Amino acid sequence: xxxxxxxxxxxxxxxxxxxxxxxxxxxxxxxxxxxxxxxxxxxxxxxxxxxxxxxxxxxxxxxxxxxxxxxxxxxxxxxxxxxxxxxxxxxxxxxxxxxxxxxxxxxxxxxxxxxxxxxxxxxxxxxxxxxxxxxxxxxxxxxxxxxxxxxxxxxxxxxxxxxxxxxxxxxxxxxxxxxxxxxxxxxxxxxxxxxxxxxxxxxxxxxxxxxxxxxxxxxxxxxxxxxxxxxxxxxxxxxxxxxxxxxxxxxxxxxxxx
Amino acid sequence: xxxxxxxxxxxxxxxxxxxxxxxxxxxxxxxxxxxxxxxxxxxxxxxxxxxxxxxxxxxxxxxxxxxxxxxxxxxxxxxxxxxxxxxxxxxxxxxxxxxxxxxxxxxxxxxxxxxxxxxxxxxxxxxxxxxxxxxxxxxxxxxxxxxxxxxxxxxxxxxxxxxxxxxxxxxxxxxxxxxxxxxxxxxxxxxxxxxxxxxxxxxxxxxxxxxxxxxxxxxxxxxxxxxxxxxxxxxxxxxxxxxxxxxxxxxxxxxxxxxxxxxxxxxxxxxxxxxxxxxxxxxxxxxxxxxxxxxxxxxxxxxxxxxxxxxxxxxxxxxxxxxxxxxxx
Ligand SMILES: Cc1cc2nc3c(=O)[nH]c(=O)nc-3n(C[C@H](O)[C@H](O)[C@H](O)COP(=O)(O)OP(=O)(O)OC[C@H]3O[C@@H](n4cnc5c(N)ncnc54)[C@H](O)[C@@H]3O)c2cc1C
Numbered sequence: 001x002x003x004x005x006x007x008x009x010x011x012x013x014x015x016x017x018x019x020x021x022x023x024x025x026x027x028x029x030x031x032x033x034x035x036x037x038x039x040x041x042x043x044x045x046x047x048x049x050x051x052x053x054x055x056x057x058x059x060x061x062x063x064x065x066x067x068x069x070x071x072x073x074x075x076x077x078x079x080x081x082x083x084x085x086x087x088x089x090x091x092x093x094x095x096x097x098x099x100x101x102x103x104x105x106x107x108x109x110x111x112x113x114x115x116x117x118x119x120x121x122x123x124x125x126x127x128x129x130x131x132x133x134x135x136x137x138x139x140x141x142x143x144x145x146x147x148x149x150x151x152x153x154x155x156x157x158x159x160x161x162x163x164x165x166x167x168x169x170x171x172x173x174x175x176x177x178x179x180x181x182x183x184x185x186x187x188x189x190x191x192x193x194x195x196x197x198x199x200x201x202x203x204x205x206x207x208x209x210x211x212x213x214x215x216x217x218x219x220x221x222x223x224x225x226x227x228x229x230x231x232x233x234x235x236x237x238x239x240x241x242x243x244x245x246x247x248x249x250x251x252x253x254x255x256x257x258x
Numbered sequence: 259x260x261x262x263x264x265x266x267x268x269x270x271x272x273x274x275x276x277x278x279x280x281x282x283x284x285x286x287x288x289x290x291x292x293x294x295x296x297x298x299x300x301x302x303x304x305x306x307x308x309x310x311x312x313x314x315x316x317x318x319x320x321x322x323x324x325x326x327x328x329x330x331x332x333x334x335x336x337x338x339x340x341x342x343x344x345x346x347x348x349x350x351x352x353x354x355x356x357x358x359x360x361x362x363x364x365x366x367x368x369x370x371x372x373x374x375x376x377x378x379x380x381x382x383x384x385x386x387x388x389x390x391x392x393x394x395x396x397x398x399x400x401x402x403x404x405x406x407x408x409x410x411x412x413x414x415x416x417x418x419x420x421x422x423x424x425x426x427x428x429x430x431x432x433x434x435x436x437x438x439x440x441x442x443x444x445x446x447x448x449x450x451x452x453x454x455x456x457x458x459x460x461x462x463x464x465x466x467x468x469x470x471x472x473x474x475x476x477x478x479x480x481x482x483x484x485x486x487x488x489x490x491x492x493x494x495x496x497x498x499x500x501x502x503x504x505x506x507x508x509x510x511x512x513x514x515x516x517x518x519x520x521x522x523x524x525x526x527x528x529x530x531x532x533x534x535x536x537x538x539x540x541x542x543x544x545x546x547x548x549x550x551x552x553x554x555x556x557x558x559x560x561x562x563x564x565x566x567x568x569x570x571x572x573x574x575x576x577x578x579x580x581x582x583x584x585x586x587x
Pocket of ligand 1: 013014120121145397469470471472473474496497498499500511512513514515516517527528529530531532533534535538548549550551554566567568569
């Protein structure tokens, strides 16, 4: 079975995010640290676990992004993916989910994957679209927010549990080939083993410039970015550490909460 | 029936989900701004009761689409049924809630309809010639305005972004129920089952101290538990990330896929304030947020905001508390 895992590189969520001068996208600086989208880590780990169970499986990891995205593909190889594919977008600019999905689907189509995995969403742009779009473009069934999956003996069908609101799960049977978007908590992603780190260091990553692929037609465009005008409901407590602690205890006491 | 905005209702076990009325409020706003009429589509095995309830609450025309295969949510069946209905209605907008149903369905529908797709919309902006939709990026630290470049546009609406408007409906509302023929689906929805996360009743607590990823490691949970101890009838909650890390069990998780709580006091420690978390705790009476990032979104819902490193602040707070206590004796 051939599995494709979509991995996105994102800037670390604790970092300060700045809008660029034209208000068109995010400006990153030398100190920005980048890492794999957490939900994609869970997706990759799930693929690795499938391969442990069915050793004939091979896993490709694909990422669309600027040159720096290579490090995230490398991380996927270190975790254990067999091959890396980099769809190079030269500029650091907004690319809509439909464009990203078109490019991934274009590359995935001739490869005949049995299973395509992605994270349920990207932590940065939070669209929750890419996996579903790839599925629809390739005419494959899709289940989102998957928190459990298991292949039936026949090798053709998956039993899948989707996490829905209100503490419920939706259980379904879905035929392969299929696309699943993976929810966090489905597994515990591993740390790379030394042997995989060494292997990944030397391994070639297939690079395709998105300029050379079929140009997707944008369905949505980003008009501009801004910072939220946070209407503070409350107040920032000021002063030294001790003062803040004292003030907080005082107000909680006054409100009879303590 | 003719309408430019089609709302897809969400319901579970025979009840209309409250989020449906938020989506309707959003559609009404969009309709007022563009002079468009709205219609609600309800899919199910039986839809009469649901349709009547929605009609009585918002006064919009309703289409009920019925088929055995629509008894439980099934992406394939919903997509086929909606696709057919939408081909006939030709709307400019299709609006759904941004829920496990809405984001499951929106993207494939946009492919079927050759439509734009904008997810987790929080506000609508109109200028003379364009409508754009506002949504958050980077856990709410950045706001983006997105313009659809195609008609129709499929939108999913962030739960909590609109307040449900209940109006007194005086006119009679047209409800049209049809049986739709659907091909058997290859994806089969088998059943619903509860996630096994019971065993902790957060709703009984007056005070919840909630830990986020910002605690950094499992050992720091002791700070959270110690802090909880100074409050009577308190419990420890957490963000999803803390559970995913295995630091706490999922019974502690608060948010859209965890528990919804409204204690007298909610203290969010090292929690960024992702919308999925805020959904589960925003109705708490008093919210205190402790975060080292002054731009963290959690501060926008908190009454008392403290920008500090929790590893320094919580010990200081516990110290001050002990001094206060011993002073009182
Ligand atoms: C479909 C779906 C459903 C979801 N459901 C839920 C849900 O029910 N509940 C939920 O919580 N999440 C849910 N999430 C996840 C959610 O989007 C966020 O990823 C999650 O809430 C983030 O958790 P966090 O705030 O603990 O971590 P982070 O976002 O990583 O934030 C950590 C925060 O800690 C601060 N910090 C770091 N170090 C310190 C320090 N030393 N002192 C003080 N502050 C510090 C940082 O500034 C940051 O703000 C869901 C996501 C999806 C896609």
